[in-house]
Amino acid sequence: MNALAQLQLAERPSKSDLAIPMARPSVGPAELAAVNRVFESNWLGSGPVADRFSMRVAEEIGAAHVVAVDSGTAALHSAMTALGLGPGDEVIVPSMTFVSTIQAIVSAGAVPVFCEVLADTMNMDVRDAERRISPRTRALLPVHYGGEPCDLDSVLDLAARYRLKVVEDAAHAFGSSYKGRPIGCHGDIVCFSFDPIKNITCGLGGAAATNDDEIAGRLRIATNVGIDPLSVNHAGAGPQQYAITGAGLRYRMSDVNAAIGLTQLGRMAEFRRQKLSVVERYDQAFAAVPQVALLQRNLLETFPFSYVIRVLDGSRDDLRQSLSEQSIGSAVQFFPNHLQPFFARFHAELPRTEQLFSEVVNLPLYAGLTDENVDTVIAAVQSFFGRASQA
Numbered sequence: 344m345n346a347l348a349q350l351q352l353a354e355r356p357s358k359s360d361l362a363i364p365m366a367r368p369s370v371g372p373a374e375l376a377a378v379n380r381v382f383e384s385n386w387l388g389s390g391p392v393a394d395r396f397s398m399r400v401a402e403e404i405g406a407a408h409v410v411a412v413d414s415g416t417a418a419l420h421s422a423m424t425a426l427g428l429g430p431g432d433e434v435i436v437p438s439m440t441f442v443s444t445i446q447a448i449v450s451a452g453a454v455p456v457f458c459e460v461l462a463d464t465m466n467m468d469v470r471d472a473e474r475r476i477s478p479r480t481r482a483l484l485p486v487h488y489g490g491e492p493c494d495l496d497s498v499l500d501l502a503a504r505y506r507l508k509v510v511e512d513a514a515h516a517f518g519s520s521y522k523g524r525p526i527g528c529h530g531d532i533v534c535f536s537f538d539p540i541k542n543i544t545c546g547l548g549g550a551a552a553t554n555d556d557e558i559a560g561r562l563r564i565a566t567n568v569g570i571d572p573l574s575v576n577h578a579g580a581g582p583q584q585y586a587i588t589g590a591g592l593r594y595r596m597s598d599v600n601a602a603i604g605l606t607q608l609g610r611m612a613e614f615r616r617q618k619l620s621v622v623e624r625y626d627q628a629f630a631a632v633p634q635v636a637l638l639q640r641n642l643l644e645t646f647p648f649s650y651v652i653r654v655l656d657g658s659r660d661d662l663r664q665s666l667s668e669q670s671i672g673s674a675v676q677f678f679p680n681h682l683q684p685f686f687a688r689f690h691a692e693l694p695r696t697e698q699l700f701s702e703v704v705n706l707p708l709y710a711g712l713t714d715e716n717v718d719t720v721i722a723a724v725q726s727f728f729g730r731a732s733q734a
């Protein structure tokens with residue numbers, strides 16, 4: 344490594360140095376022991392532990408098929424491949440999402456058509472999505488922002504009326520449900536992320552769920568470099584060991600990551616309980632702050648991934664600066680993708696999204712946040728706005 348690179352590494356501030364970061368994984372000795380067992384088995388790639396993880400996730404969400412992959416991004420990209428979406432096809436998607444949602448569409452060669460989100464949930468505005476449908480539209484890609492399910496009845500109804508596929512970006516929503524049924528068993532394909540700060544983590548990981556046998560077969564090919572798993576000749580010594588029957592990349596989850604995920608599945612109820620209690624305390628405290636609007640959440644059904652407020656008086660960035668000075672992390676999820684240089688060619692007018700982007704801020708939320716941490720965050724936000732309203 345050259346001297347400049349070394350210097351940059353040394354100087355890069357680490358988000359985990361903050362006294363209260365915005366997010367943090369909850370992993371410990373149980374996850375480490377599970378990883379150790381995988382090491383001892385000598386099978387580090389995708390194998391029996393990854394298969395077990397897929398089965399446990401399928402049970403959890405009530406889906407017929409779950410394909411475990413190495414990231415949420417891979418799940419989304421494989422979903423595009425499995426549905427045969429490509430050049431000329433349009434996919435309607437909120438601009439207010441993590442870039443992976445959009446890159447999955449673009450990497451497949453398809454066209455993202457950006458739509459607005461609703462101010463009270465930051466989820467897809469389905470009426471606005473309908474206005475953007477064209478003869479080339481093939482799919483809807485709603486995002487369950489912050490873990491709060493979008494209006495799936497309206498999404499599925501719109502899809503049925505225009506014969507569109509539905510791919511759900513449920514990166515934030517593992518463990519949430521919609522009208523009593525878990526997220527994961529509604530759309531044609533539902534994509535989850537298990538990255539370090541998600542509701543449960545695999546280290547890095549993701550999954551694509553479907554109830555359709557044929558789509559499941561195509562997902563397995565798309566995530567396995569195009570090898571049809573049904574064609575693999577495990578015993579034979581012939582020259583052709585397998586058949587390539589479609590496009591695909593190496594996306595399958597490793598047993599190392601699956602071992603972490605399996606352990607986390609057992610801790611999920613506890614994580615949810617802890618995060619819900621923080622959300623309830625924040626909601627109660629911030630409901631009384633006039634400069635702040637809360638997002639609407641149905642806490643009976645939501646496993647909250649993040650805690651986002653809207654700052655209505657234009658002081659969002661000053662609030663973040665003030666929190667940072669007190670060693671409290673925050674973030675802005677998300678910078679609208681239609682404003683990113685690489686996506687400028689997919690031009691869209693999205694005034695509401697741009698306004699909401701200027702207002703939103705994520706406050707710390709993770710299992711393991713102590714009561715004292717929560718008091719500190721609440722006091723910091725209240726005192727910031729107390730000062731602001733006196734100014």
Ligand SMILES: Cc1ncc(COP(=O)(O)O)c(C=O)c1O
Binds near residue numbers: 413414415515548
């Ligand atoms: C909304 C959304 N979609 C997709 C992803 C991609 O997931 P991963 O990081 O596992 O690739 C993320 C991850 O942060 C996300 O927030």
